[in-house]
Amino acid sequence: xxxxxxxxxxxxxxxxxxxxxxxxxxxxxxxxxxxxxxxxxxxxxxxxxxxxxxxxxxxxxxxxxxxxxxxxxxxxxxxxxxxxxxxxxxxxxxxxxxxxxxxxxxxxxxxxxxxxxxxxxxxxxxxxxxxxxxxxxxxxxxxxxxxxxxxxxxxxxxxxxxxxxxxxxxxxxxxxxxxxxxxxxxxxxxxxxxxxxxxxxxxxxxxxxxxxxxxxxxxxxxxxxxxxxxxxxxxxxxxxxxxxxxxxxxxxxxxxxxxxxxxxxxxxxxxxxxxxxxxxxxxxxxxxxxxxxxxxxxxxxxxxxxxxxxxxxxxx
Amino acid sequence: xxxxxxxxxxxxxxxxxxxxxxxxxxxxxxxxxxxxxxxxxxxxxxxxxxxxxxxxxxxxxxxxxxxxxxxxxxxxxxxxxxxxxxxxxxxxxxxxxxxxxxxxxxxxxxxxxxxxxxxxxxxxxxxxxxxxxxxxxxxxxxxxxxxxxxxxxxxxxxxxxxxxxxxxxxxxxxxxxxxxxxxxxxxxxxxxxxxxxxxxxxxxxxxxxxxxxxxxxxxxxxxxxxxxxxxxxxxxxxxxxxxxxxxxxxxxxxxxxxxxxxxxxxxxxxxxxxxxxxxxxxxxxxxxxxxxxxxxxxxxxxxxxxxxxxxxxxxxxxxxxxxxxxxxxxxxxxxxxxxxxxxx
Numbered sequence: 001x002x003x004x005x006x007x008x009x010x011x012x013x014x015x016x017x018x019x020x021x022x023x024x025x026x027x028x029x030x031x032x033x034x035x036x037x038x039x040x041x042x043x044x045x046x047x048x049x050x051x052x053x054x055x056x057x058x059x060x061x062x063x064x065x066x067x068x069x070x071x072x073x074x075x076x077x078x079x080x081x082x083x084x085x086x087x088x089x090x091x092x093x094x095x096x097x098x099x100x101x102x103x104x105x106x107x108x109x110x111x112x113x114x115x116x117x118x119x120x121x122x123x124x125x126x127x128x129x130x131x132x133x134x135x136x137x138x139x140x141x142x143x144x145x146x147x148x149x150x151x152x153x154x155x156x157x158x159x160x161x162x163x164x165x166x167x168x169x170x171x172x173x174x175x176x177x178x179x180x181x182x183x184x185x186x187x188x189x190x191x192x193x194x195x196x197x198x199x200x201x202x203x204x205x206x207x208x209x210x211x212x213x214x215x216x217x218x219x220x221x222x223x224x225x226x227x228x229x230x231x232x233x234x235x236x237x238x239x240x241x242x243x244x245x246x247x248x249x250x251x252x253x254x255x256x257x258x259x260x261x262x263x264x265x266x267x268x269x270x271x272x273x274x275x276x277x278x279x280x281x282x283x284x285x286x287x288x289x290x291x292x293x294x295x296x297x298x299x300x301x302x303x304x305x306x307x308x309x310x311x312x313x314x315x316x
Numbered sequence: 317x318x319x320x321x322x323x324x325x326x327x328x329x330x331x332x333x334x335x336x337x338x339x340x341x342x343x344x345x346x347x348x349x350x351x352x353x354x355x356x357x358x359x360x361x362x363x364x365x366x367x368x369x370x371x372x373x374x375x376x377x378x379x380x381x382x383x384x385x386x387x388x389x390x391x392x393x394x395x396x397x398x399x400x401x402x403x404x405x406x407x408x409x410x411x412x413x414x415x416x417x418x419x420x421x422x423x424x425x426x427x428x429x430x431x432x433x434x435x436x437x438x439x440x441x442x443x444x445x446x447x448x449x450x451x452x453x454x455x456x457x458x459x460x461x462x463x464x465x466x467x468x469x470x471x472x473x474x475x476x477x478x479x480x481x482x483x484x485x486x487x488x489x490x491x492x493x494x495x496x497x498x499x500x501x502x503x504x505x506x507x508x509x510x511x512x513x514x515x516x517x518x519x520x521x522x523x524x525x526x527x528x529x530x531x532x533x534x535x536x537x538x539x540x541x542x543x544x545x546x547x548x549x550x551x552x553x554x555x556x557x558x559x560x561x562x563x564x565x566x567x568x569x570x571x572x573x574x575x576x577x578x579x580x581x582x583x584x585x586x587x588x589x590x591x592x593x594x595x596x597x598x599x600x601x602x603x604x605x606x607x608x609x610x611x612x613x614x615x616x617x618x619x620x621x622x623x624x625x626x627x628x629x630x631x632x633x634x635x636x637x638x639x640x641x642x643x644x645x646x647x648x649x650x651x652x653x654x655x656x657x658x659x660x
Contacts, residue, residue, distance in 0.1 A: 030648040032458060037648040038555035058647060062557070111348060119364065123457050137454070205347070207370065207379065209591070211559035211646050227596045236575050236588050237380035267646030269561045270369065271348050 004052040004102060007168045011100050012072060016044040021072035021098050025063050026050045033125040033134070034110040038063060053127050057107035057150060059263040061085075061217035064092045071097055076104035078152075078261035080161035081294025082217040085257055088300055091220055101164030103172040106145070106153030107262070108132065111271060113148055117141060152262035152275060155180035162295055180260070181283045183276065199244065199277075205270040206243050208236075212264035212274050213250055218257050225249060251277035256285040256301040257293050288312065317489045320504040321511055327485050331355055331411060333502045338409040338446065341375060343368055352410060363480070366456055367414050371567030371640065373424065375410055376441045377589075379564075383437065384585040388578065398585065405440045409497060411448040416459070416638040418447045418473035419466040420567030423636060426629050427570050446497045448487075449474040453522050458639030460652055462526040465632045469519035479515040486515045527652075532626050532633065534659040543623055544615070548657050553614035555647035560591035562641040562649075563617070568634050571597070592616050618654050 012024040027036040029051040036055050040063070041047055052074070060073055061082035075083055080099060087094045113134060114122065124135040133142040155178050160171040187198060210226070213219045225233045226246055234249075235242040251274070258278045265275055285291045289302040289312075322330060332355065334340055341352040342361035349369035353359045384398040421442065428438035452459070452468035461467055471477050475494030479486040486507050489495040498504075507515075535543070563569040573590035576583055590597055593614075598607045607613050625634035635651065642650050 031650040031653065032643060032648060035648040040551070040554045063554070115348060119366065121366070121454075121456055207560070207564050209560035209564050210594075211557060211561050214557035214559045215646060227594070229596075235577055236573065237577070237586050238588075239380070267557065267559070267561075269565060269644045269646070 004168045005050065008052055008074065008100065009047045009050050011166060011168065012041060012047045012050055013044045015072045015098055016041065016047070020070070022069040023067075024050075024072040025060050026074045027052060027056045027060075029053075030055070033122045034108065034113065052102070054106065054108045054132065054145060055110065055125070057262060057266045058215060059217050059261045062215065062263070064097070065217070065220045067092070067096075069096075073097060073099060074102055075099045075161050075164060076102045077156065077158040077160055077162065078104075078259045080163050081158060081259040082261060084163050084294040084297055085259070085301070086217065087297055088294075089257075094297065098166075099161065099164040101161030101167040103161070103167060103169050104153075104156075104159045105130075105172055106149040106156065106159070107266075108145060108148050109150045110266075113143065116143070116148075150262050150266065151273075152260045152265070155182075156260070158259075158292075158295075163297065181279060184280050184283050187276065187280070199247075200240065202276060203243055203247050203272055203274070204240075206238075206247070206272060207270060208238060208243060208246065209269060211267040211269060212272070215263040215267040216250075216254070217261075217263075218254050219250070247274060247277060250274075251281060254278050255281040256289070256291055256303040258282055259293050317495055318498060319486065319488045319507040319512060320498055320501070321481070321484050321486045321507045322501075322504040323484050326503045328361060330501045330503045331361070334409065334497075334500060337500050338407045338497075341372075341408065341410045343412045352413075355411075361412065363412050363450060363478075363485075365412075366454075367417070367638065367640070369640075369644070370565055371420065371638065372410055372413055372417050373420065373567045375408070376421065376445060377424070377428075377438055377570070379589045380586055381437060381588075382584050382586050383574075386583045386585070388581040388583060401584065403437070405444045407444050407446065408441075409446045409448055412450045412478070413447050413474075414452060414638070415449050415468060415470045415472070415474065415477070416461045416464075416466055416636040417567045418449050419461070419464075419470060419636040420473075420638065421447070422473040423568045423631075423634055424570050426631065446475045446493050447473065448476040448478065448494070448497065450478045451480070451519060451522070453480055453518060455522060455526055456639055456643070458642040460527050460637035460639060462523055462637070463528065463530040463652075463655075464635050464637035465529060466636055467519075468522040468526065479518055481511065481514065481518075486511055488515070530633075530655060530659070535623055536626055538623075538658075540619075540623060540627070543619065543658055546658070549611045549615045552618070552649065552654055552657070553611035556593070556610055556614050556649055557647060558593045558595070558610055558613060559646065560589075560593055561644055561646060563591040563593055564589060565640040565644055567638055567640075568621070568636060573597075592620070614649075618651070618658065621651075622655060622658055 015021045024041040028039040028049045030036045034055045059079055059082055061079055086092045120136045120139055122134045122136055126133050130145050131142055132145055159174055234245045265273055291302050331340055340355040342355050343350045343365045344353045344359050345362055350365045351368050352372050382401040385401050386398050387395050389395055428435040455468050471490045475491045476497055477488045477490055489498050571590045572587045574587045576585050599605045621634040
């Protein structure tokens with residue numbers, strides 16, 4: 001995917017010069033290995049700042065909310081689905097966007113790589129044709145990218161953008177025969193006490209920094225329920241019940257809207273797999289409503305429509 | 317002051333022996349990272365660590381701390397009276413703390429322990445803690461302690477400083493408190509001249525790779541308005557998610573919020589870490605928010621650390637260069653780059 005960089009710069013330059021867009025949202029290379037920084041470009045002379053590699057695992061859709069300009073923006077499969085969701089939920093107008101689609105082969109799980117190299121510090125990262133190399137003071141190791149994909153990317157079924165104005169390259173092959181819900185099915189077999197214990201352990205390290213919420217493009221409410229004071233829905237200390245309330249409610253607010261982009265897990269400073277919450281809801285949406293979020297501009301998500309002819313009895 | 321040298325295994329044993337005098341905290345593995353944990357049965361200290369993911373500030377200043385208890389039961393003679401919550405100020409030893417984090421306590425002290433105000437909770441807990449530092453032989457690429465007036469073997473804020481000599485630790489006592497700690501520590505031998513010389517060489521070598529001290533003068537010379545109105549804040553703030561990672565991981569961020577929580581007719585007054593990144597941090601009762609926009613909040617964090625603090629206390633920056641925010645900012649906002657922007 002590293003080869004996309006030149007093409008992205010070329011497209012951004014063209015769009016900014018022609019005035020097709022006023023700003024372009026992409027990534028620049030980070031100051032720390034395996035981290036890239038979202039960037040907003042206004043001047044076509046600055047497009048060389050743009051960078052792309054397999055460490056662009058945030059969700060750029062997050063940067064569209066409440067903007068009024070005409071925006072050029074990069075979108076992988078999941079990011080494009082969030083843009084669709086944003087349009088459907090009236091957070092941005094489709095005609096405001098020029099979506100530059102990225103056929104994506106997945107992002108690297110930087111935590112898994114760090115776990116593999118142990119306590120040694122990674123000082124440099126390079127990527128080439130499906131493999132990547134990390135270097136430190138006295139080591140150099142090369143890995144196959146497919147062995148170190150983010151867990152959401154490993155089970156991704158929509159690598160190609162679903163909505164775009166232009167693609168940076170030919171579509172990539174979609175992953176077939178994947179069961180994205182293996183882990184959820186395992187949790188479903190647990191007893192109620194087993195589930196409670198599982199989720200308590202899952203979030204035991206949470207420090208309530210809200211990076212998961214803030215990295216999520218679905219969380220655009222002007223005031224989040226955790227910040228309400230009249231009434232105060234949830235306590236602000238690190239009390240386990242309050243922390244659990246935050247995670248449960250956040251997940252429920254994402255029901256039928258989550259694209260499993262993995263940004264929440266990527267940004268968590270203490271490494272919580274909070275996708276275990278949202279994935280169960282994605283599975284339910286798929287099983288109960290044949291719904292995957294953000295695949296089409298023509299349909300509203302199942303949780304915000306009511307149809308008298310709904311085939312499910314329980315809503316009647 | 318006596319400097320002692322301990323074989324590594326003897327050191328761990330000696331620490332276990334100290335648990336009758338101190339609650340001993342040591343760095344220990346916790347999933348993918350390290351935290352300070354009490355050296356109780358089962359905790360395996362790991363002094364080969366780089367640094368803890370969360371700073372040890374929570375050992376003195378917990379994320380949530382119950383300050384007062386009260387009763388709303390009208391039959392209770394103490395109804396509506398705030399009583400200080402019971403707490404334990406028994407001596408603690410934080411063993412293996414990095415010099416940057418010890419330096420950070422000195423920075424935070426300027427806020428919690430002033431001639432006008434002494435925060436009793438912070439001060440008592442800090443004074444009952446002995447900080448036994450572990451010098452950094454291999455600082456990370458994200459470390460910049462030297463730039464912030466510290467160093468990988470800086471003794472500032474420490475009571476004892478440990479040098480990793482390969483198969484042994486050399487323990488230098490820095491303060492009376494540190495000497496008392498070493499006097500209670502069983503085993504070990506008096507360090508000889510040769511070991512002390514070797515320790516000095518190790519320390520000098522470690523600092524070589526680190527950046528030069530950043531002078532405060534260029535930022536001090538600029539007016540607050542000049543920096544406040546600088547053109548770069550919108551760009552710096554663009555990627556920011558306004559999450560609390562930087563402020564919660566930071567050893568020098570000290571802001572808190574006070575909340576009352578009531579269950580039935582029993583209540584508690586709790587103070588919780590707060591973050592200037594959160595919009596609600598400055599939300600007024602009137603509904604007005606002076607830092608309504610993201611770039612204002614991002615600007616505040618950097619201005620506080622790198623300008624307001626500098627001007628107010630005349631004691632360097634409100635940053636010890638631990639590098640946690642650089643390493644773990646989810647969108648890679650790098651304070652070192654902002655420091656350059658502000659100074660240039």
